[in-house]
Amino acid sequence: MRNIWTVATNTFREAVRDRVLYNLVFFALLMMGAAILVGQVSIGIEDSVIVSLGLTAISVIGIFIAVFIGVGLVSKEIDKRTLYALLAKPVQRWEFLLGKYGGLVLTLTVNTAAMAVGLYVALWTVKHPLERSDWYVLVAVYLILLKLALIVALAMLFSCFTTPFLAILFTAGLYVAGVFAEDLRTMQAVGLAPETMKLLRGISYLLPNFENFNVMGAVAHSRGVPASLVWQDTWYALLYASLVLATAAVVFSRRNLK
Amino acid sequence: MTGKNMAVWWLPVLLLAGFTGVWHLQESIDQQKNATQLEQDQLMLLSGKLVQKLSLEYAPLMGAIYWTRVVQYFGEKHRLHQTNLELLWPLLDIATTVDPHLMPAYRFGSMFLSDHPPRGEGRPDLAVQLLERGIRANPEQWRLYQDLGNVYYFDAKDYPKASAAFAEGSKNPKAMIWMKVMAAKIAAEGESPETSYFLWQQVYQSTTDPMVKKNAGEHIRLMQVELDLKAINRLSDDFQKQTGHRAARINELVQAGLLNGVPLDPDGFPYALGDDGKAELNLDSPLLEKQLLEKQFSGPSSP
Numbered sequence: 001m002r003n004i005w006t007v008a009t010n011t012f013r014e015a016v017r018d019r020v021l022y023n024l025v026f027f028a029l030l031m032m033g034a035a036i037l038v039g040q041v042s043i044g045i046e047d048s049v050i051v052s053l054g055l056t057a058i059s060v061i062g063i064f065i066a067v068f069i070g071v072g073l074v075s076k077e078i079d080k081r082t083l084y085a086l087l088a089k090p091v092q093r094w095e096f097l098l099g100k101y102g103g104l105v106l107t108l109t110v111n112t113a114a115m116a117v118g119l120y121v122a123l124w125t126v127k128h129p130l131e132r133s134d135w136y137v138l139v140a141v142y143l144i145l146l147k148l149a150l151i152v153a154l155a156m157l158f159s160c161f162t163t164p165f166l167a168i169l170f171t172a173g174l175y176v177a178g179v180f181a182e183d184l185r186t187m188q189a190v191g192l193a194p195e196t197m198k199l200l201r202g203i204s205y206l207l208p209n210f211e212n213f214n215v216m217g218a219v220a221h222s223r224g225v226p227a228s229l230v231w232q233d234t235w236y237a238l239l240y241a242s243l244v245l246a247t248a249a250v251v252f253s254r255r256n257l258k
Numbered sequence: 259m260t261g262k263n264m265a266v267w268w269l270p271v272l273l274l275a276g277f278t279g280v281w282h283l284q285e286s287i288d289q290q291k292n293a294t295q296l297e298q299d300q301l302m303l304l305s306g307k308l309v310q311k312l313s314l315e316y317a318p319l320m321g322a323i324y325w326t327r328v329v330q331y332f333g334e335k336h337r338l339h340q341t342n343l344e345l346l347w348p349l350l351d352i353a354t355t356v357d358p359h360l361m362p363a364y365r366f367g368s369m370f371l372s373d374h375p376p377r378g379e380g381r382p383d384l385a386v387q388l389l390e391r392g393i394r395a396n397p398e399q400w401r402l403y404q405d406l407g408n409v410y411y412f413d414a415k416d417y418p419k420a421s422a423a424f425a426e427g428s429k430n431p432k433a434m435i436w437m438k439v440m441a442a443k444i445a446a447e448g449e450s451p452e453t454s455y456f457l458w459q460q461v462y463q464s465t466t467d468p469m470v471k472k473n474a475g476e477h478i479r480l481m482q483v484e485l486d487l488k489a490i491n492r493l494s495d496d497f498q499k500q501t502g503h504r505a506a507r508i509n510e511l512v513q514a515g516l517l518n519g520v521p522l523d524p525d526g527f528p529y530a531l532g533d534d535g536k537a538e539l540n541l542d543s544p545l546l547e548k549q550l551l552e553k554q555f556s557g558p559s560s561p
Contacts, residue, residue: 045322045325045360045362048318048322048360049319049322049326052316052318052319052321052322053319053322055319056316056318056319059315059316060316176314179314179315180311182288183311205277205280205281205284206277206280209284209287210315211315212284212287214315216315216316216317216318216319217317217318217357217359220318220322220357221318221359221360221361223359226290228290229287229290229291232283232286232287232290233287235283236280236283236284236287239276239279239280239283240276240280242276243272243273243276243277243280246269246272246273246276247269247273249265250265250266250269253265254266
């Protein structure tokens with residue numbers, strides 16, 4: 001556990017040194033611009049635009065970080081040969097992997113939390129005082145964070161057995177497929193054969209369903225999200241990410257690093 | 259057997275058990291989402307559905323962007339005094355398909371669609387279609403029934419349907435009590451200046467948008483003019499019964515004691531009597547131009 005924590009904190013420090021958190025400046029500018037402009041170009045949806053734009057930015061920026069940095073976590077260490085020095089110490093490969101994962105999730109948590117604060121500042125400028133329903137935005141932010149944690153796990157899995165370029169493609173492809181996972185279950189209208197339908201249904205359950213974490217529509221219109229759904233999504237993300245990381249650990253432990 | 263080999267043997271078992279858990283969790287998440295209406299219609303029949311799908315999970319932002327485009331499009335056409343609004347409906351269609359809970363798109367969009375030219379597109383049929391879609395997606399929003407009733411009342415001139423819309427909306431526990439009153443009044447009387455005046459007042463009081471408020475304010479003033487003219491004409495009729503001739507000037511009604519003074523329109527200009535002895539707006543009143551415009555385009559417009 002200590003090894004994992006050491007790797008995680010170092011990964012976080014490395015991300016900060018690599019100026020990953022500079023994206024916050026972009027986010028701040030975006031939210032400031034939106035807060036100023038939104039009142040002038042739309043009718044009646046100022047707060048809704050701020051919320052949906054803010055959550056979209058949090059999600060998109062987070063996905064970029066999760067995919068691109070997630071893929072590079074392992075491959076960079078191999079390319080720079082820093083991994084060999086690390087593995088010469090009493091650190092298991094799976095500990096290294098989990099530490100890297102934890103470090104990036106920690107980075108994303110800090111990044112997402114800072115962006116959430118920025119979102120609330122922008123929201124406050126177009127609408128004050130804030131209402132109780134505005135705090136539902138935090139639920140959406142939390143679910144985005146769960147989604148990002150799952151994407152990082154997938155990116156790490158792919159980076160364990162293929163090139164960074166292919167790992168990015170696989171992760172991005174699986175993300176898009178995961179967004180459409182629900183559609184695979186509701187394709188009866190297309191008139192597919194029952195066997196195909198069953199197969200698609202099975203695949204839809206195996207794919208990571210990223211729509212589970214999407215409550216932007218609800219919170220942008222001040223609708224609450226049931227606590228039970230948040231719990232289920234949390235368990236879903238934990239379970240799925242654990243399975244992916246377990247697979248990644250096995251693949252990485254058998255990888256020939258020579 | 260080494261630890262690495264053990265892990266390889268255990269992994270399929272772990273994955274099988276794990277994905278069984280994922281499957282069960284997904285089923286309960288689906289049930290939960292269905293129960294709380296977080297899931298949206300999946301039919302891909304309209305182009306809006308395609309936009310919704312292409313926008314991945316960012317549909318609410320796309321909806322907001324499309325709604326902003328509606329506002330920009332409508333505002334630009336207004337500024338240029340152009341009456342061809344052929345893109346209005348497709349844009350509204352996409353905005354509300356992408357985000358079915360975008361209330362301003364239903365409420366303001368139906369006004370833009372139903373209001374007669376040059377203020378709107380003059381398509382109450384499309385406004386009804388838009389509002390009915392809004393009601394299907396947001397049955398708890400009684401204001402949509404109010405808007406539907408207004409479109410039927412002011413533009414479609416379909417009073418039974420207007421009454422039915424107000425009556426349906428009044429069933430919502432959160433609906434204002436006047437919804438029921440309007441339903442009964444319209445069912446009994448059809449169109450009347452008092453009803454129109456009241457409905458415009460409701461729009462004026464409920465909106466926070468300055469443009470809509472200004473429009474509603476103008477209509478309220480015009481409806482007030484209509485009610486004032488009706489009252490003056492009634493007094494003029496009484497004067498004719500008493501004296502045997504029609505009053506030529508308002509002052510005659512004042513001198514006869516029927517009025518306390520020369521009544522003023524909402525902009526502060528005195529009313530006058532025309533050549534036919536009927537009450538009318540003063541030629542200097544700014545409301546005269548607005549009244550003529552209203553008459554040119556099929557009577558009082560929708561809110």
